[in-house]
Amino acid sequence: MPVSFLSAEQRSRYGVFNAVPDIAQLGAFFHLDADDRRRAMAANGARNRLGWSLQLGTARFLNCFLDDPEDVPAAVVDYVAEQLGLQAADLKGYGEKEARWAHQEQIRTGYGYTAFAGEQWFALACWLYKRAWTTNERPIVLFDLATHRLVEAKILLPGVTTLERLIAALRERVAARQHALMATAPSPNQAAVLENLVKVEEGRRVSRLDRLRKSPTDVSSTGLVKALDRHVELRGLGAAGWDLSAVPPGKIAALARFAHAARAQAVDELAGDRKLATLVAFAATMAPQSADEAIEVFDLAVGDLLRTSAFKATKERMRTLKDLDTAAIVLREVWLKIRSVAEIPDGGIRAALDEMDLAAIHAAADVIGDIAREPDEDFQEELLDRYATIRRFLPKLLKHLDFDAGAAETPGQGVRRGHEVLQALDFLKAIERRRTDIDPSEVPADLLSSAWHRRVFPKRGELAGTFNKSAYTVAAVERLRESLRRHEVFVPGLRKWGDPTAGLLKGAEWERARPRICDELNLSPEPGTDVERWAATLDFVPPARRRPVRRRRRPQRLGTPGQRRDRQGPPGAHRPGPPE
Structure with a gap:
């Protein structure tokens, strides 16, 4: 340093x-x-x-x-x-x-000025050490903060070299302590695996470190499988079992940024505990980051499936619109004929039907049955055709990512919507290798819309009364993506797709901190007080100040525009003023 x-x-x-x-x-x-x-x-x-x-x-x-x-x-x-x-x-x-x-x-x-002697040197060194340990500020920032602190305390500034060497020595000591603490976190076997990350394996052109720190770029089912494999490999380094609570998160993040940006050879050349500490920081931060990136690929890939399915449904709708119109016109003519016959007291509807082309009528009804859709349907049929694509990544997604939805119930709201998705995902994992028939009564169907419900539990045809696993899987994946985007479902420990309330104070901890925080924000600790005050301010209507309306009297203009222009003279000519 x-x-x-x-x-x-x-x-x-x-x-x-x-x-x-x-x-x-x-x-x-x-x-x-x-x-x-x-x-x-x-x-x-x-x-x-x-x-x-x-x-x-x-x-x-x-x-x-x-x-x-x-x-x-x-x-x-x-x-x-x-x-x-x-x-x-x-x-x-x-x-x-x-x-x-x-x-x-x-x-x-x-x-009242004090010379920068032994006692002042020790006090400043203690303060700088704590600052350097808890933050990740640059040396020049620490230098400015130290001079400001000395000025505030009326301690005469020492020589520039004295202060510069003090800060450099403290930062070096902080770094040595951090590296020593982090180097002892992994076991000897894990440390050996970490140190091999910077080595280029036989038959490969790059090291494992280079491969693992490369974010996924393929937004597809294949790309999602690769992203999940990368997450599994990073999680296999064992970072979840390390206790790094003694090291500030900012210090770990700084080392991880270096490991992510530097060449593998540069990391391999680090001396002492710094090399292993850098690899530990990389593994500890990249494991949750890789899960975030895998879910990001899932979100984009499923979004592409939804968009392509919607486009295909719209295109198919436009292609069959003429056939639907033709069949609807045929059935309308049939109905008009039947209604006209029914209005005659002695009319025979059966005789009227015999006179019609029943084959054409049946064909028109079949066309409408095939083309017409329920009002609540969008593109479920086209999305169901992508079941094979979803099956490529879904088992691995459910196996390696632990989804959660927080508290099961919210006061006054019952079961939270996210838990409906979790129940569906647990059910899919339970029936993954099941070969016996599934009774519809054991299927958690709260997450299904009416359009999906008709496909999961068909009531017509040969499959009536059965359970359609493919439709249920696609419906669950669609709801999972929606719930992830709404943060109703999350993966604990992640930054983007994690619990949005993870950093909030709760329970007794919040009750102890509430008076101080409310006082700092100039708010009342009692709920509703400030809301009522703000509402009263918004609802307040000041009395209107009525101004007398002064109407200008328009001067009487005589003659045509041409006559008025003649009286005024040419443009720019002198016009006489008012009489004195």
């Missing part, structure tokens, strides 16, 4: 005047009140008085003393000298006198 992280320009700007202070800064830091002037006048001679006053203003402005007290902008010297009734030239030679050291001690004692 580099000790020097500041550039040459940054070092040159530390603890010196980088620009001439403006009038506001002169008034804030270099103004001398009665007490300041009294202390300054105690010095012997005009040079010491002016030098003492300038060192006081420098300590206020820079929080440190200059190596050469005369290295002050001329505008500052003029401003301070004018308050003392002296000349700027009186400062000449002050930086070479021993009195300046006594003046610095007088200013530290009289104005």
